[in-house]
Amino acid sequence: MAKRRQKSRTHKKVSEEELAKIPRSMVLRLGSSLRNHSLSQLVKDFRYMMQPHTAINLRERKANKLKDFIVMGGPLGVSELFVFNQSEETGNISLRVGKMPRGPMLQFKIHQYSLIKDVNKILKRPKSLDRASSLFMNPPLLVMNGFSTKLNEAENHEKLLVTIFQNMFPPIQPQKIKVSSIRRVLMINKDPKTEQIDIRHYVIDTKFIEGTRSVRKLVNSHRDPHKPLPNLSKAQDMAELLLDPYTVGGMTSDSEVEDDAIVEVKEEQDTNVHKNKRAEPESKDETRKKAVKLTEIGPRITMSLVKIEEGLIGSSKTLYHSQISKSNKELSELDKKHNERKRLREERRSKQEATVKEKNAKKEAKKARRKAAANNEPGSTAEPMSEDNSDASSGDESDAPEIDPNDYENDSDLYSDIEK
Structure with missing residues (x-):
């Protein structure tokens, strides 16, 4: 197979230290969840959401235990474990989030969940996504809502919960990151009354909105040959198309972009790139207006925190429980x-x-x-076999007469002579 070409001038190589700092995850399903097809599909959708730093092709077996994945997660650099399980007695579905290599382990109870295919059914224009899509080349942008803003005043279990969620993905550096690389949003919302946590997954759609609506229609018709040209039968001059926003299509529809969704984005464009490797390209910053729209792609999960354990496996110490409270004694x-x-x-x-x-x-x-x-060195404890023992082991086989089968005409004479 031919080696893939990698750009050396425009692609910056990531050092080993930076790669080691990237959080990596494994999404598992254990126990009776292997027999639940819907829950197995939820695990696959959850792996899509955690891309690109997750084991997307991981296959579990019935004989696999949680300890096996913990042992193998160390050499692979895994930092988070997401374990889905279904109770055989009650049928309740739980999600355990563990921090490698020694814990803690957070256990959630899943109340409701929706798969990617279920979310696409309720959308008017669903997204057709593939695992190799460019949307999954970078981790999503984490947005947390409903949690305590002042962690110093919050309870210990909420501090730990926020810390675990924040460390699921690499930190964002606003000075270095490119805005165009952020294509997805993972929103974790906490209801202050019910203490339930909702997880939603969105795709960011952006569109340039420079110019009037009529000009944008004309530009889109030029780019896409399937779109019709604007109807200019009622216009008397070309200036009406450029200046009057209501010339084409009359009043604006409800699907038009609101003012709150319009943002200004600075884009860096390389204007001068020389063939000489020593010459550095000159960058030019341009501010352009874009309309931002979020499209949900799933999955959806509604869950609540049940308890926090100190370790990953075994009967470890319980640090917090939402339903059971203990006295100091x-x-x-x-x-x-x-x-x-x-x-x-x-x-x-x-x-x-x-x-x-x-x-x-x-x-x-x-x-x-x-x-x-073996080397016959002095002082060895091994003794060679004696001649008496060798004779004894041979028995009477040395005294037995030798029989040649060629001396007999048929097999019956041979067998009769052997019996004698």
Whole structure:
């Protein structure tokens, strides 16, 4: 396969340190969720939303456990785990968000969800997106609403929740980032009354709005041959088309862009690019007006925080629970139990390490003895087999007469002689 050409002057190479800082995620489905087709499709749609720094082609098996993905996530540089699961007893769907490699783990209860295909059915002009689309080349813009603006005054669980959400995607540097690279928006909205969290995924559509509506129609008809030309039968002069905004099509419709959606964007354009590599291109900034429109592509998720655990797997310590509250005495007793479990775990680990070292030492000594016996070195413990033992092992087979099958005419005479 031919090597893909990479531009050296216009494409800046990313260093290894910057690549290591990029958050990477894995979206999993475990347990009975493997049998739920709708939930499996939600996992795939969630991977679309988390692109490009996620495992989009990940395939789970029934034998896989959460510990397997945690062990493999370390060498791959995974920082976040999103685990979807469905309870076999109640049928409730949960989402666990874990921070690699040691936690914490946030558990949410999913109340409602909608797939990408469900969202497209309610749209008048849905987006036809593909995994290789340019929209998924960069991570989405994270917008959080309804959370506490002053984290110093907020509760501890809300601080942790905001921190986990903010670290799902790489941070944005307004001085360096290009506005054209932001093509998607991920909005996380929290209802202050019900404490429910809504996740919505949008695509940003921009359109130039310079000039009047009549001029824009004329320009669009020139670019797209399928669009008809403006009707100028009632116009007496060309100036009416350029100056009067209501010449073509009469009054403006409700679908026209509102003033709040109009923004001014500075675009950098390379005006002078020389073939000489030493010459630097001259940049020119232009301010142009654009209309911004958000189109939802899904998926939709409505969930609420249930609890926060200290670790990723096992019976780890519960830091917060939305439905159960403990007194200080009960919390101190739980701390003692967790400390005792931690101490026993460390003791078992130290014993296992000592046992493994002892076994490895025995194996090395055995290998050394075998090597010494093979080289016939002095002091080897291996003894050669004695002649008596060799004779005993052969038995009476040496005294048995030799039989040649060619001396007999048929097989029956041969078998009868063998029996004698």
